[in-house]
Amino acid sequence: MSNPDYTQLFAEDGTVLRHPDRPTPRYSLPRAVKNFRLLMKDKEDTSLVFKIFESLPSKSFMSRVESLMLSERGEYLRRTEPNLPEILDDHAALRKTPKGSLAHVYCDFMESEGLSAAGLVAESDKLGRPKYPDLVQWFAERSRDTHDLFHILTGYGRDALGEQCVLLFTHGQSPSHGHLLIGYAGAANIKTMAWGSKAPIFGAVNQARRTGKGAKRLIEQPIRELLKLPFDDVRAALNIPEPTKYRECHRIWREEGIDPYDMLATEDTGGEGMAAA
Template sequence: MNQHSTITPDVEAAKDGTLLRDPRRPEPKYSLPKAFHHFRELLKDKEDTAEVFKIFESLPSKTFMPRVRALTLSEHGEKLRADEPFLPPILDDHDALRKLPEGSVAHSYCDFMESEGLSAAGLVEEAEKLGNPKYGDLVEWFGFRQRDTHDLMHVLTGYGRDGLGEQCVLLFTHGQSPSHGHLLIGYAGAVQIKKTVKSAAPVFKACRQAHKTGKACPPLVGMSIRELLAMDLQEARAKLNIPDPSWYRECHRVWREEGYDPYDLLAPRKKAEASIAA
C-alpha cells in the first residue's frame, strides 16, 4: 500500500510521505525486571549482542520520540535520509573507504573492523535475530542509524572491545542519547568488573569520563557519516570534543601491571602474564 494513501491529518510524516511513527508499531513497555534478566544473560556471554538489544527494548526512553521527531522532520534530517538511507553498505565498502586519505576516520574504522573481524552487516544480522517486524517509518531509520554507528563510536573515542571499553562506549552513547539501557549495562557492567577483579584500576573514573565525553560530543546520529569518515581522525576528535580516554588507558596499565589481561579479566594471572610477555 502506498504510504501517502494511509496518511491522515493527525499522523505526522515527512515531505515524501514516510510516517514518523507507523500506527501499527506497538507502544514500548518499560520493564526493569526484564532488563535485569537479559543483563544476567549478557554476563554469561558478553558477545551475545541480541541480549543487548533486548535490554534496550525493555527500557524505552521517554526522550526517544522527541529526538526522532526533531531530526527526521527537519530539513537537515530530510537531506541525511536522502544521502544516507542505510549506513551498512557505506560502512562495509572498505574498498571505497580506503580511497580516503591516510589518517582519516575511514582508515581507522576499516583497521578496527578488519582487526576485530566485524562488519556493519553482522550487527544488522544480530539485531534481526529478534524477529522484530519492519515498519519503514522514520523511527526505524533513526533507530537503525543509532545501531549502525556503534562501532564508529569505538574508533572515535579510542575505547576497545574489552569489557571496560564496551561499558565506556555505552556510557558515551548515553551521554548522546539518554536511555536507562545504556546506564544499566554501562554502570552495572563496571560494578561486575570491580566485583570479579580485585584491582586498583580506576574503573568508575573511566566510566564517568566516557559519560561526560558523550554529553559534550554532538549526537553522531544527526551527522553526515560520509563527511565524518572523510575527516582526519585527530581533527574529528578535536571538533567533536572527544579527549584521550586517559582513565580507560590507566585501567589497562594497572591491570597489565597486576598481571591481568584487559581483554580477558577473568583469565588466570599466569595466562595473562604469558600474553603480555608475548
C-alpha cells in the same frame, strides 16, 4: 501539553514518523532487572539485551527522533546516506581517501577485528524483531550502524571495560536507563573480577558518560563527509577528548599482570548487542 500524535507526522517524502502498528513500549524496572539477571547467566543471549531496553524506554526517544527526522538535516541524511552499512563496508572506496583520514582508521580497525557493518546488521536481524516502514526504523538502524564508529572515535576498545564505556558514552548521546543499567552493572562486574586492582573502573565509565554528553551527537553528522577528514580533526570537531581514565585502567592492569582482553573479555555484558537496541 499533550504528547503529539507521531503517527500523524510525516517526512517530505510521505514517510510516517511512527507507524501506527509499532507497539508502544511500557516501562517496567522489575522486568528489566529480571532480564538482566538472565543475561548475567547467559551473556551470549543478545535477545535479553533488547528486552532490557524495551523494558526501560526513554521518555525523550520520540522527541529526539522527531527533532532529527523532521528537520532539514534529517532529510539531508536520509537522502545522502540512506544505508550506512553500504558506505562503511566499501573499504576500496574508503581507502581512496587521504592517509590519516577517519576512513583509513575505520578500515584498519574493522579489518583487524574481523568486523563488518553488514555483520552487525545480520546479528540484529537474527533476533527477528519486526520492522516498520517509518522514520523510527531508520533512526534506530542508524544508531546501530554507528556503533563501531563510537569505538573508533572514542578510543574505547572491544574489551569488557571498553564496551561498558561505549554504553555510557552512548547514554550521554542518547539517554536511556538501559545503557545505565547494563553499563554500570557491567562495570561493577569487572570491578569484582579484578578485585583488589587499583584501576579506576568507575572513573573510566563516568568519564565516558560525560564525554558522550559533551560530544556532538554522531547520529546527526554526515558520516560520508566525516570519513574523508583527518581522524584527529573529526575527534576535535565532535568534541571527543582522550579516554584518559580508560587508558589508565589498562596501564594499571598491565602493571598488575591483568590482561583486559583475555581475563575480562569473558565478562562482557552485551555491549556489541547493544548497538542495535
